[in-house]
Amino acid sequence: MTQRPTPTGKEIRLDSKKHIVSKTDTKGNILYANDYFTEVSGYNKSELIGTPHNILRHPDMPKAIFKLMWDSIKSNQNITAVVKNLAKSGDHYWIVTDFDIQKDPNTGAIKNYIAYRQAAPKKVVAVIEPLYKTLKEIEDKHDIEASFEYLTGYLQEKNMGYHQFIEELAKPTGMAAMFFEAMKKLF
């Protein structure tokens, strides 16, 4: 890809019931993308397959988050990550991503990563957007080490890892939580 789309600042509204799925090799080259992925990103399958996943990287995304993500999945640990993605049109969408790590049954070596994404709830974006803005500003002025240190301090204050922090944030609260609790009692 020669030219990256210019961000429009416009948000794409996702269907909260649908998943955006992709499978990559160990370097993050896309091997599979589902239909909702192509629909939302605006790229067709032939544009996506064989392409590095950073085709979707939004310039607002701090490098520290991708470092955290890669460190985790490379060491065979799932991570729930919040990512702002850039579509071909320049519009963006916020997602919560979970990973599946597939290994070669003979060697045990990691073979593929699968990412499952859903629309990030508004309350998650409300907390994450200002945090990522700060991390990005620190990276622009200093470097990724400095933003990583800031993120570490931010999470230490909350006494949580990033994964747990996102899980807590994305957990249903208020009426939705009461509804889920009531539902659970029925089963």
Ligand SMILES: Cc1cc2nc3c(=O)[nH]c(=O)nc-3n(C[C@H](O)[C@H](O)[C@H](O)COP(=O)(O)O)c2cc1C
């Ligand atoms: C399974 C998988 C899914 C990924 N999904 C995304 C994604 O949706 N958006 C994104 O910007 N990066 C995604 N990445 C990370 C990219 O590979 C890349 O690290 C990131 O875009 C940062 O770009 P850079 O490494 O060129 O700085 C994914 C990686 C893997 C392994």
